[in-house]
Amino acid sequence: MRIGIIGAGNIGGNLTRRLTALGHQVTVANSRSPETLSALTDETGATAAEAAHAADGAELVIVTVPLKNVPDLPKGFLEGAVPGAVVIDTNNYYPQQRDGRIDAIEDGLPESRWVSAQIGHPVVKAFNGTYAQDLLDRPTAPGTPHRHALPVAGDDPAAKQVVRDLIDALGFDTVDTGTLDDSWRQQPGTPVYGSRGDAEEVRRLLDAAQPERPAEFRA
Structure with missing residues (x-):
């Protein structure tokens, strides 16, 4: 698969390492050159x-830049992607630590809904609660007992399945969080955020989530 990765920090860098090792054609970009x-x-x-141009010809695009920088992505950066390309959003809102106040998110809009509106394209939320090093250290084969599972949210079932299949190939199980309207269940401050649990545990943690954003993740 041809994959474009926009953002070469901890998550973007390790996804580049893992996806190229699996044989995917990866193009990667950062904010510099x-x-x-x-x-x-x-x-x-x-x-x-x-x-x-990182998404040119890509069948799947991963946006993994700081949330505050999403509006500054080049206009039309997805225009060169394959029609119907799947876009993964790995973002989290850290208003006190990094991003400053974003009114729409403070008012309850799920973070990935905001990202989707900024880039003008549907997204699938994944990898947002994953420790970058775990992408290298914790993959296991399908069927492994207590295999590390990641939550995935999105509106398009077909796009979400593409992402779930990719994550399975990377060595992790997945749990369907629901639509992007449900993706608050995997945002920072929720029980599943940062979890290393298996699918059963991830489902339990998603069910335990409360919609009110904790104070440390509000502006």
Whole structure:
């Protein structure tokens, strides 16, 4: 699969490592320039590009930049992607630590709904509560007892299945959180956020979530 990754931090970098190792054609971009990604591309065989072109020809795009930077992504950066490309949003809202106040999210809009509106494309929320190092250290084969599971939310069942299949290939089970309107259940401050539980545990934690955002994750 041709995959574009926009953001080369901890999650973006380790997804580049894992996805290239699985044989995917990965193009990766950061907020600076392709030249600054030479160590990562030399290590993985991925291609570096400007953010405006990282999604060109991609069947799947991963947006993994700080939430506050989403509105600053190049206009039309998804126009070169394959029609119907699936877009994964890995973002979290950290108003006190990084992002500042975003009124719509403070008023209750799920974070990935906000991201989808900013980029003008449906998204699937995944990897947002995953420790980056776990992508390298915790994959296991399907059927492994107590296999680490990740929650996944999205409106389009077909797009969500593409993401779930990809995560399975990466070595993790998945649990369907529901639509993006339900994705608050996996946002920061919820029981499942940062969980390393198996599918049964993740379902239990999603069910235990409360809609009120904890004070440490409000502006």
